[in-house]
Amino acid sequence: MTNSIDTSIYTAITEAIQDEARRILSERSVIAVVGYTAARRKGSAQPVVITQADDAGKLIFSAACVNNLAVYLTKAKKEIPKGGKIGIVVKGCDLKALVGLLGESQLKREELYLIGVPCAGVLASTAQPARELTGDTIAPKCRECDNHLPQGCDFVPDQRPVTLELAGKYSAEIARLEAMTPAERWAYWKEQFKKCIKCYACRQVCPFCFCEQCLCDRNKPQMVETTPRPAGNTAWHIVRAMHLAGRCAGCAECERVCPMDIPLNLLNRKMAKELKELYDYEAGFEVREKGPLAMYDEKDDQSFIK
Amino acid sequence: MSRIGVFICHCGENISRTVDVERVAAQVGTLPGVAFSTDYKYMCSDPGQGLLKKAIQEQRLSHVVVAACSPRMHEKTFRKAVESAGLNPFLCEMANIREHCSWVHEDREEATQKAIEIVGMMVERVKKNRVLPTITVPVTKRSLVIGGGIAGIQAALDIADCGHEVVLVEREPSIGGHMAQLSETFPTLDCSQCIMTPKMVDVANHPKIKLYTYAEIEHVEGYIGNFQVTVRKKARSVDEDKCTGCGVCMTKCPQKKIPNTFDRNLGMRPAIYVPFPQAVPNTPVIDRENCTKFKTGKCGVCQKVCGPGAVDYEQEDQLIVEPVGAIVVATGFDLYSIEEKPKGSPIKGYGEFGHGKIPDVIDGMTFERLASASGPTGGKILRPSDGREPKQIVFIQCVGSRAREKGISYCSKICCMYTAKHTMLYHHKVHDGQAYVFFMDARTPGKSYDEFWRRSIEEEEAVYIRGMVSRLYQKGDKIVVMGSDIAVGVQVEIEADMVVLATAVQPQKGADTLAQKLGISYDKYHFYSEAHAKLRPVECATAGIYLAGACQGPKDIPDTVSQASAAAAKVMTLFAKDKLEREPIVAKVREAGCVGCFYCRKVCPYGAVEEKEIRDRQGNLIKVVAYVNPGVCGGCGTCQATCPSKSVELDGYTDEQIVAMIESL
Numbered sequence: 002m003t004n005s006i007d008t009s010i011y012t013a014i015t016e017a018i019q020d021e022a023r024r025i026l027s028e029r030s031v032i033a034v035v036g037y038t039a040a041r042r043k044g045s046a047q048p049v050v051i052t053q054a055d056d057a058g059k060l061i062f063s064a065a066c067v068n069n070l071a072v073y074l075t076k077a078k079k080e081i082p083k084g085g086k087i088g089i090v091v092k093g094c095d096l097k098a099l100v101g102l103l104g105e106s107q108l109k110r111e112e113l114y115l116i117g118v119p120c121a122g123v124l125a126s127t128a129q130p131a132r133e134l135t136g137d138t139i140a141p142k143c144r145e146c147d148n149h150l151p152q153g154c155d156f157v158p159d160q161r162p163v164t165l166e167l168a169g170k171y172s173a174e175i176a177r178l179e180a181m182t183p184a185e186r187w188a189y190w191k192e193q194f195k196k197c198i199k200c201y202a203c204r205q206v207c208p209f210c211f212c213e214q215c216l217c218d219r220n221k222p223q224m225v226e227t228t229p230r231p232a233g234n235t236a237w238h239i240v241r242a243m244h245l246a247g248r249c250a251g252c253a254e255c256e257r258v259c260p261m262d263i264p265l266n267l268l269n270r271k272m273a274k275e276l277k278e279l280y281d282y283e284a285g286f287e288v289r290e291k292g293p294l295a296m297y298d299e300k301d302d303q304s305f306i307k
Numbered sequence: 308m309s310r311i312g313v314f315i316c317h318c319g320e321n322i323s324r325t326v327d328v329e330r331v332a333a334q335v336g337t338l339p340g341v342a343f344s345t346d347y348k349y350m351c352s353d354p355g356q357g358l359l360k361k362a363i364q365e366q367r368l369s370h371v372v373v374a375a376c377s378p379r380m381h382e383k384t385f386r387k388a389v390e391s392a393g394l395n396p397f398l399c400e401m402a403n404i405r406e407h408c409s410w411v412h413e414d415r416e417e418a419t420q421k422a423i424e425i426v427g428m429m430v431e432r433v434k435k436n437r438v439l440p441t442i443t444v445p446v447t448k449r450s451l452v453i454g455g456g457i458a459g460i461q462a463a464l465d466i467a468d469c470g471h472e473v474v475l476v477e478r479e480p481s482i483g484g485h486m487a488q489l490s491e492t493f494p495t496l497d498c499s500q501c502i503m504t505p506k507m508v509d510v511a512n513h514p515k516i517k518l519y520t521y522a523e524i525e526h527v528e529g530y531i532g533n534f535q536v537t538v539r540k541k542a543r544s545v546d547e548d549k550c551t552g553c554g555v556c557m558t559k560c561p562q563k564k565i566p567n568t569f570d571r572n573l574g575m576r577p578a579i580y581v582p583f584p585q586a587v588p589n590t591p592v593i594d595r596e597n598c599t600k601f602k603t604g605k606c607g608v609c610q611k612v613c614g615p616g617a618v619d620y621e622q623e624d625q626l627i628v629e630p631v632g633a634i635v636v637a638t639g640f641d642l643y644s645i646e647e648k649p650k651g652s653p654i655k656g657y658g659e660f661g662h663g664k665i666p667d668v669i670d671g672m673t674f675e676r677l678a679s680a681s682g683p684t685g686g687k688i689l690r691p692s693d694g695r696e697p698k699q700i701v702f703i704q705c706v707g708s709r710a711r712e713k714g715i716s717y718c719s720k721i722c723c724m725y726t727a728k729h730t731m732l733y734h735h736k737v738h739d740g741q742a743y744v745f746f747m748d749a750r751t752p753g754k755s756y757d758e759f760w761r762r763s764i765e766e767e768e769a770v771y772i773r774g775m776v777s778r779l780y781q782k783g784d785k786i787v788v789m790g791s792d793i794a795v796g797v798q799v800e801i802e803a804d805m806v807v808l809a810t811a812v813q814p815q816k817g818a819d820t821l822a823q824k825l826g827i828s829y830d831k832y833h834f835y836s837e838a839h840a841k842l843r844p845v846e847c848a849t850a851g852i853y854l855a856g857a858c859q860g861p862k863d864i865p866d867t868v869s870q871a872s873a874a875a876a877k878v879m880t881l882f883a884k885d886k887l888e889r890e891p892i893v894a895k896v897r898e899a900g901c902v903g904c905f906y907c908r909k910v911c912p913y914g915a916v917e918e919k920e921i922r923d924r925q926g927n928l929i930k931v932v933a934y935v936n937p938g939v940c941g942g943c944g945t946c947q948a949t950c951p952s953k954s955v956e957l958d959g960y961t962d963e964q965i966v967a968m969i970e971s972l
Contacts, residue, residue, distance in 0.1 A: 105904045106931070212952035214900045219953060222966035244951050295909045295949065 004136030006121055010160040014062045014118060017158035018090060021116055023057035025088055031114045032085035035073050037066040044131030048073065062090070064134040067123045069252040071098040075107050075211040088114040092123070093148030097250030097285025098208040104288045105248075107211055117154030121162035122146065126257040136167055142253040142266065145169040148285075171270045178271070190235075190268075196261040197234040199227065203241065203255035203265055209248050216240070238268070246272040247292040250285030309434050310342035312368040313426060314359055316350035316375035318405055325409040327419040331374065335426045340434055342366055351381050359385070360392040368394070370433040374402040374426045397439040397891065397959060402429035424972060431971040435964045439891040444938035446532035447632035448882045449474065453524060453821070456484020457864060458637035458856025458871040460506050465875030466635075467515035471882050474629045475510065476538055477520045481586035482507055484639055488569065490678035490686075492864060493728045494759035500585060500681060507587040517629075521592055525626060527824050530913065530939035531851025532632045532887050542622040544593035545579070549617035552589035556609035556618060557581070565597045567683070571673040573691060574683035579609045579618075584681065593618075633851050633878040634825065636835060637871065638818060640857035642672055643707035643715070643811035657706060657713070659778045660808060665786055666692040668779060668806045670706075671725055678732045688736050690805055693784065696737055697804030701788045702726045703776050704746040707811030715811050715832065720861040722809035723750045727760045729807060730769035742769045743801055745776050745790050753865070772799060779806060812861040826912060827852055835859050845874045849913070850889075850941070853877050892959045893940035894947060900954035901932035907946035907955055908933060915939035916946065 022034045038049035038059045046065040102108045122143035132138045144167040204210045217225040226233025249269045256266040276282045279302045280293035315332045317323035328346040336344035343366045349355050373385045378401040386396035404422040412418040452463045455477030463473045489499035525537040560577035567576040578598040579591045599606040610618040662668050667690045680686040708719040730742040751757040763769045776790035785802040792799045818833040827847040828836040838846045855871035908916035919934035944957045
């Protein structure tokens, strides 16, 4: 096949990750390592937390390692042992989320040991885990990836991913939606949000949804209707998109886990595009004290005031 | 169950003309929870307030809604009345049916309907009001004054005379500011230095004033009554305690060719210098940029000749933290420099006037130095180019000011008067000379001001030409002034020996950075903003910070001194109490929901958000949450809007209250 992607480096990366995890765990410089391990189904992978150097051999990296593990350091942190430095395996896209979390006082850099992964891409949620990684089976976010080689990590296996030039699906879809009239666009999103069953899988998987009590669960006063009806669904998705504006760097986990196939990351990418155009701001590359939405500058674009 | 009392005000006819107040009272009276409703001609009047108090007692009211004007107008009045009747003042709310309703509508039916809805919203809101206790914070009875010009000096002396300690910080090596540069002052023509220097000495000798010259504000923390100010005392290279001010170092300094900025670069000074002979403190400073010792490492003459051994090349900047309770900002002004056009500045210069190119085109402050007895010419009016006495002199007013197309639309206020003064000083010194003034209008409001201006024309022979100048150019040793006389409708050309530009008054350079450190607001020109243009002209919107002088807007000396004393009075009012009472409309964090993302701290304009550790009984850290210091919180609610989990709420404006209001519609 002409558009297959070379994932041969993943074997070497797996070995390097295992060696590094074994080293840092046996030296007790970390108390746990969050990474990926083989799952039951052939070729599939799942997140794992290991605390013993003997378990380092369980760690893998493959095109099926889709999860953003950053979420295990915030909301799901109760599953991680407390009281020490934690090692974590990160792809470029996951690293962006970590960088955001560092800027939002949720994590401290000195309490993390980052094992970066040179990544050529992972499989789309629609592809079977054992499939070969190709231009057709690759996850949509990987088509537009600008962070194949994570920067600023404590350890990165010495491998260089070979990547393919692929046409961006999100950018094409954003262009299509931008060409619509506001009424058409509204109709499109209404149709999408109508599908929502309020399972909140998107909230559960998002590293940035770290609130202990989501405002959408509050009932005094009730901010967002909780039953899956069109009005409440729309309110939830608008709240979600707005809360992620300037923070989401596109790990696309929300879209991957949505059982109703709502194009959630499309909305996030559109918000990110706005931020880039209005404030020349891109989330996830450096730890920042303030994003553009928490700042005021006299030179801010005010053309939206009509 | 609430027993709410609703009081509808007619506001004379202001409300009742458009709104059927009786119908509003009747309709609102039927709302659940409303025990009493009535209307009255003037609720704010004494009988109106009496009615309210009587109803609270007789009807055993639990909450009160007064439907009248804006809460900015009378909320305090009614809350006080409610308090005197025995209710917590924060159980009283106002419904604005004047500015929001009767004043902006004409249709009586619709306006009445809207008034009913506005009052209905406030009824729902007041039901959810909580009893709020007044907040008290301690006061540090020391004051910081920033800027040692006449404004800062006056404010410092007034506060210190009242017995409170003052920290006075001046950026330059000496206090005195612009007033020390002036020759004589309008409208009495008394010598500026003669009235200024005694005040400067008073500052130096005052036991309650701690003076930092050659120092700047590094940063400011805290809030009204409790500021922590870090002052950067720049390295003077001269030990102030040892120096006797003998001046030998200055006479012996071999580097003497440095333009003296105090004399507007007309004279020269050595590298170790005091800006002017009457400087306070009379301690020299080494200009490290121009000093041979600092540039090449060789020289060191001043150290050798200094008897007391005060010269210290190793001296470093010092950071000093001063706790103060109030801050007076008196950073003054700077003159619009017409040849300088900073990059990206909306302010355009006046290339056509040749300032900076033609040596005898000078600005007003340079003329002051020429006319000053202590100036570079000893008070003789002489041309900078060849030292000759100018026989024809042209003054041009409104250079920069009132020129929207050049970027400044305001009037600099002092130029009409000082130009009139300049014509007089010129006439007194050059008897056979002729002064011309190009002007747009003469603005002379002020005691004895118009008489002064008239005198310059009628007795001192100044020729005033109404019109602007389009171009200046050098022709031989003359400057040709091309202008128009719009009174006669002709073009005028004058061959002048010297031209004086009355350039606009601008805030000091760096006024914006200082404002950011202090957390006070400023306008687009960087003049500091007062809390209310008419009723709170010396206070900043940030509590505990006051304004004096030209940093707030162009001002002459009498206005500056008045405002400085007013700012001092405000500081003394603050210091009159041991504890400060303040409105309890502050944000509170719901710690159970807070995840410590600190977006609230990032957006808080008051710096009120702190970190708080939540620990279990064994002392293990559970989490770090936000804590709003009630003494600092300004009650703006920005944190509430920003908090992603809605874990911070402003008392009196809780989400529950706002949603209740919306749902009542």
